[in-house]
Amino acid sequence: MRIPLRISVVLWAIILVVLLGYSISRLLFFKSIFFAHAGIRLTQPQVATAAVESKEAGASQRVQHIPKIIHNVFHNWHVPGDDTLPKDMAEMRQTCIDTNPDFEFKLWTEKMSRDFIEEEYPWFLRTYDGYRYPVQRVDAVRYFIMQHYGGIYMDLDNGCKTDLTPLLYYPLWTTDGGRGALSNNILGSRPNHPFWHRLTLSLIPYDWKWPLPFVTIMYASGQWFLTAMWEEYHALLPRPVAGDAAKNAAPGHEHRLYRVMMDMAEGADPWVFFSHQDGGGGTWNNWDNTLFAGIGDHLLLFFVVLFAGLGLLTWVSVRCVRRYRKKKGYTRLSNRSSSSVA
Structure with a gap:
């Protein structure tokens, strides 16, 4: 059973939106880990x-x-x-x-x-x-x-x-x-x-x-x-009390x-x-610890590569959809084919 073109395009769009939304949520999570506490x-x-x-x-x-x-x-x-x-x-x-x-x-x-x-x-x-x-x-x-x-x-x-x-x-x-x-x-x-x-x-x-x-x-x-x-x-x-209000706040407000x-x-x-x-810790290290240690040392480069990868994935997906649409479209018959059919 073939999926109609419009439905396939909509499905691809939904998949891309979900992937993009999930990626953004993970990036926001990593922001809370690496940049502010x-x-x-x-x-x-x-x-x-x-x-x-x-x-x-x-x-x-x-x-x-x-x-x-x-x-x-x-x-x-x-x-x-x-x-x-x-x-x-x-x-x-x-x-x-x-x-x-x-x-x-x-x-x-x-x-x-x-x-x-x-x-x-x-x-x-x-x-x-x-x-x-x-x-x-x-x-x-x-x-x-x-x-x-x-x-x-x-x-x-x-x-x-x-x-x-x-x-x-x-x-x-x-x-x-x-x-x-x-x-x-x-x-x-x-x-x-x-x-x-x-x-x-x-x-x-x-x-x-x-x-x-x-x-x-x-x-x-x-x-x-x-x-x-x-x-x-x-x-x-609740938001922390500051200034003069903090002095008058009840004990234990913080x-x-x-x-x-x-x-x-x-x-x-x-x-x-x-x-x-010195040299302590790391008793639980696995093969990928070095990979993530490198990411931590080059965090900006990691995010640049990640966004570039997402952009490339989006571009490839759009190209595939357009190529699929062109392939499944109508093509005009030649004169020879038309006469033979007649």
Whole structure:
């Protein structure tokens, strides 16, 4: 059965509009990841200074929101069942133990993590077990830990330079490298913050198996996912009060979350609280990580190529439709053919 020309043209037009609309929506999403973030920006020196000034002023009204507990997650993908930390990770963790002796420390192994999900969040266990890449379980369990216990979560390639107590006075914060997506390598939160409820409930609808491992990990549970949830959460908040109105506002009117800066760029604000192991991280890298790292380093060129590709696709589609229309059109018979028919 042949599709009439007009219907085929309409179908092609609908397909192009859908592709273009989807591409624009994805570009807007990537804009929120790479170019602007909601929330309140805090440098580590600002956090330290605020703590000193509060102590000198004897400000007893300052509220500690986050409990004194530091969580680490270690899932041994190479030797399952062996929960002994590699030497470099153990050394980084020890820096936090040494500088925070009054904190509780909890190391979540693979079995402990699964048992925790099964006991406290059984509705998520099927998704948790079904993740294609092991690092996605590490990503997911940290969010549930923050929701359930609160405290500070830290990747094992991060360490501590000093006491982390000044960071406990902000209800919820994540770290921001200053470029690209927000980071989920260090998190701080009070228990049962509504942000974590929204985020954990979104893990299932975001559990797509994309063709590229990097995209699956980052967008289904990793940094892109966290950033998308961050922006969605802030979009639902009332606009922040500013100026004199802020002084007269009721306590607790500010619901925005905090971004603690951890920029590695030259000339960026110094790191007061955290350290990072040289060459650390990347245990979950796949073949396409290098590809996306290159895109991140040449973001403008990437968007130029993307728009050029969309333009080329549109041009080719239009040419194909015109050629199809010309091919199926009427052609005048020659005189010889006409006479033979007569």
